[in-house]
Amino acid sequence: xxxxxxxxxxxxxxxxxxxxxxxxxxxxxxxxxxxxxxxxxxxxxxxxxxxxxxxxxxxxxxxxxxxxxxxxxxxxxxxxxxxxxxxxxxxxxxxxxxxxxxxxxxxxxxxxxxxxxxxxxxxxxxxxxxxxxxxxxxxxxxxxxxxxxxxxxxxxxxxxxxxxxxxxxxxxxxxxxxxxxxxxxxxxxxxxxxxxxxxxxxxxxxxxxxxxxxxxxxxxxxxxxxxxxxxxxxxxxxxxxxxxxxxxxxxxxxxxxx
Amino acid sequence: xxxxxxxxxxxxxxxxxxxxxxxxxxxxxxxxxxxxxxxxxxxxxxxxxxxxxxxxxxxxxxxxxxxxxxxxxxxxxxxxxxxxxxxxxxxxxxxxxxxxxxxxxxxxxxxxxxxxxxxxxxxxxxxxxxxxxxxxxxxxxxxxxxxxxxxxxxxxxxxxxxxxxxxxxxxxxxxxxxxxxxxxxxxxxxxxxxxxxxxxxxxxxxxxxxxxxxxxxxxxxxxxxxxxxxxxxxxxxxxxxxxxxxxxxxxxxxxxxxxxxxxxxxxxxxxxxxxxxxxxxxxxxxxxxxxxxxxxxxxxxxxxxxxxxxxxxxxxxxxxxxxxxxxxxxxxxxxxxxxxxxxxxxxxxxxxxxxxxxxxxxxxxxxxxxxxxxxxxxxxxxxxxxxxxxxxxxxxxxxxxxxxxxxxxxxxxxxxxxxxxxxxxxxxxxxxxxxxxxxxxxxxxxxxxxxxxxxxxxxxxxxxxxx
Numbered sequence: 001x002x003x004x005x006x007x008x009x010x011x012x013x014x015x016x017x018x019x020x021x022x023x024x025x026x027x028x029x030x031x032x033x034x035x036x037x038x039x040x041x042x043x044x045x046x047x048x049x050x051x052x053x054x055x056x057x058x059x060x061x062x063x064x065x066x067x068x069x070x071x072x073x074x075x076x077x078x079x080x081x082x083x084x085x086x087x088x089x090x091x092x093x094x095x096x097x098x099x100x101x102x103x104x105x106x107x108x109x110x111x112x113x114x115x116x117x118x119x120x121x122x123x124x125x126x127x128x129x130x131x132x133x134x135x136x137x138x139x140x141x142x143x144x145x146x147x148x149x150x151x152x153x154x155x156x157x158x159x160x161x162x163x164x165x166x167x168x169x170x171x172x173x174x175x176x177x178x179x180x181x182x183x184x185x186x187x188x189x190x191x192x193x194x195x196x197x198x199x200x201x202x203x204x205x206x207x208x209x210x211x212x213x214x215x216x217x218x219x220x221x222x223x224x225x226x227x228x229x230x231x232x233x234x235x236x237x238x239x240x241x242x243x244x245x246x247x248x249x250x251x252x253x254x255x256x257x258x
Numbered sequence: 259x260x261x262x263x264x265x266x267x268x269x270x271x272x273x274x275x276x277x278x279x280x281x282x283x284x285x286x287x288x289x290x291x292x293x294x295x296x297x298x299x300x301x302x303x304x305x306x307x308x309x310x311x312x313x314x315x316x317x318x319x320x321x322x323x324x325x326x327x328x329x330x331x332x333x334x335x336x337x338x339x340x341x342x343x344x345x346x347x348x349x350x351x352x353x354x355x356x357x358x359x360x361x362x363x364x365x366x367x368x369x370x371x372x373x374x375x376x377x378x379x380x381x382x383x384x385x386x387x388x389x390x391x392x393x394x395x396x397x398x399x400x401x402x403x404x405x406x407x408x409x410x411x412x413x414x415x416x417x418x419x420x421x422x423x424x425x426x427x428x429x430x431x432x433x434x435x436x437x438x439x440x441x442x443x444x445x446x447x448x449x450x451x452x453x454x455x456x457x458x459x460x461x462x463x464x465x466x467x468x469x470x471x472x473x474x475x476x477x478x479x480x481x482x483x484x485x486x487x488x489x490x491x492x493x494x495x496x497x498x499x500x501x502x503x504x505x506x507x508x509x510x511x512x513x514x515x516x517x518x519x520x521x522x523x524x525x526x527x528x529x530x531x532x533x534x535x536x537x538x539x540x541x542x543x544x545x546x547x548x549x550x551x552x553x554x555x556x557x558x559x560x561x562x563x564x565x566x567x568x569x570x571x572x573x574x575x576x577x578x579x580x581x582x583x584x585x586x587x588x589x590x591x592x593x594x595x596x597x598x599x600x601x602x603x604x605x606x607x608x609x610x611x612x613x614x615x616x617x618x619x620x621x622x623x624x625x626x627x628x629x630x631x632x633x634x635x636x637x638x639x640x641x642x643x644x645x646x647x648x649x650x651x652x653x654x655x656x657x658x659x660x661x662x663x664x665x666x667x668x669x670x671x672x673x674x675x676x677x678x679x680x681x682x683x684x685x686x687x688x689x690x691x692x693x694x695x696x697x698x699x700x701x702x703x704x705x706x707x708x709x710x711x712x713x714x715x716x717x718x719x720x721x722x723x724x725x
Contacts, residue, residue, distance in 0.1 A: 092677040
């Protein structure tokens with residue numbers, strides 16, 4: 001089987017007139033966990049949004065390929081149906097729509113199969129148990145009145161239900177205390193498999209200790225300045241990003257073949 | 259719903275006048291005492307009702323058309339007769355009913371017989387069987403539920419004591435017009451201590467001629483009684499007579515509780531100038547649930563007068579203004595006794611250049627000490643062309659009142675749409691989901707089948723298939 005999932009080539013993007021991504025190269029295969037670290041404003045969330053297809057972000061150059069198909073122009077919902085998932089840094093509150101109804105609609109859309117109310121209840125229950133989420137959340141309005149931790153857990157629940165091929169987790173661990181980070185990280189770990197891949201955007205190493213990523217990329221000024229493994233993350237934890245700011249992009253750091 | 263029967267012919271008693279008479283009315287323009295006498299004679303009313311109509315007519319002729327709120331200058335007031343006395347032939351042809359109305363009927367799954375009735379053409383949908391079953395249960399408990407025409411004759415004293423005492427012809431030009439030409443509507447009387455556990459639905463009773471236009475609803479709940487009345491239905495009532503000036507008077511006596519639910523969906527040529535009021539005595543409760551859809555112009559401000567101590571009012575309303583519509587709606591509450599409480603929760607949606615205006619009134623008299631009032635109005639605009647306004651007026655004659663007020667006007671959030679779409683949900687469905695969620699507090703107040711209809715209506719509005 002082809003393990004190739006995502007290939008990003010020389011990706012440049014802008015919001016209004018501001019250029020943010022300056023030529024991203026990235027290749028992600030099934031079974032891999034990638035980590036993207038970087039200083040504030042480097043473009044990490046932008047990369048996540050561009051991959052998901054946020055309408056405010058315009059691609060001005062480069063290519064996003066998913067399972068061998070160019071998805072530059074593909075609508076957000078179509079990308080989700082292909083198997084891309086974004087765990088939001090700031091999940092939206094949708095009053096009046098229960099978690100269960102929302103997820104059943106989403107599951108129907110993504111899977112292309114009508115979800116019976118009864119069967120879906122079972123599925124949801126199972127996933128909530130897996131992530132240690134109280135069953136009462138199913139009847140709550142989506143993210144409405146949720147604490148920061150509850151919102152993040154809910155994102156992971158959505159991922160568990162929708163079973164994407166590629167999950168992009170945008171600072172899913174930010175704003176969480178040590179225990180909550182542990183719960184969320186363990187949840188993510190349970191979901192990682194040989195058939196899917198994850199891109200984890202984070203500032204912290206705690207989550208990485210749980211997840212044991214295969215690759216760590218440092219994103220600075222809209223491009224990947226260095227790629228490595230867990231050692232790179234540890235070095236950054238000690239020394240920060242300063243040395244990468246002026247680093248001349250070393251093409252050999254990127255294993256992408258564009 | 260399987261118990262419906264059909265009556266082959268429309269009751270033409272109101273419409274089929276002699277031709278020469280029709281000419282005479284038209285030539286005279288405007289309303290005349292002769293027209294009023296004719297209406298009264300056809301209904302075989304007691305003398306006092308005729309007198310009442312004639313008095314109302316005089317007031318009508320003196321009153322000016324209101325100039326605030328909606329622009330109703332298109333209404334041909336000099337030719338009001340054409341609204342009051344429609345040409346029956348005009349509306350008896352199914353082919354002339356606009357396509358959009360027919361499509362909506364189909365989308366809502368309205369049966370053929372009902373469609374024609376709702377469109378004001380062909381056979382009238384009659385529900386005596388359904389109604390009869392309902393009635394037997396209620397009659398045992400002493401409940402009266404009948405059409406207004408019959409109530410005037412059969413329960414003359416009760417009607418006379420209450421009829422247009424809460425909404426008087428002096429209130430405004432359209433209440434005067436209503437007093438002069440009212441026709442159809444429902445009368446409900448619930449004796450002391452009786453709890454009517456099934457909702458009374460006027461939907462089943464729309465078979466009086468002209469009942470969709472100047473209908474009068476009078477509900478009296480005696481001490482400790484409890485009832486739920488549901489008015490209207492979600493299918494647009496099409497009529498070539500595009501003026502609706504109904505009146506709803508609700509008397510809630512000591513410790514009684516009335517819920518009054520409405521989903522109105524008027525055809526897009528309609529001027530809906532409706533007046534609704536409730537008078538609530540000590541420890542009584544009035545709950546309004548109101549859905550306003552359709553019409554060209556609506557002006558509708560249900561009023562709750564909390565007359566007795568600890569009386570309570572709740573208003574939950576949703577208004578949906580689409581292209582070419584101006585819907586001016588809101589709740590009015592008058593706290594006129596100590597420790598009265600009120601909660602107003604209004605949601606409005608505007609799309610495709612529609613204009614939703616919230617106009618509310620909160621009034622407290624000097625003896626309303628210890629009163630509590632909370633008003634929350636939110637509006638959601640689905641695009642940049644649509645408009646939404648909020649005008650909550652407060653007139654307080656006491657300081658000893660606890661008021662909470664919250665108003666939010668916003669556009670549908672692009673981020674929220676992106677969020678939902680990132681879960682595979684299409685843009686249209688994402689918007690519909692957000693709008694349905696926005697009105698959920700109202701939908702959850704409705705009986706299930708009406709909540710489903712409300713959702714269907716919202717979907718139709720969003721798809722733009724209604725107009």
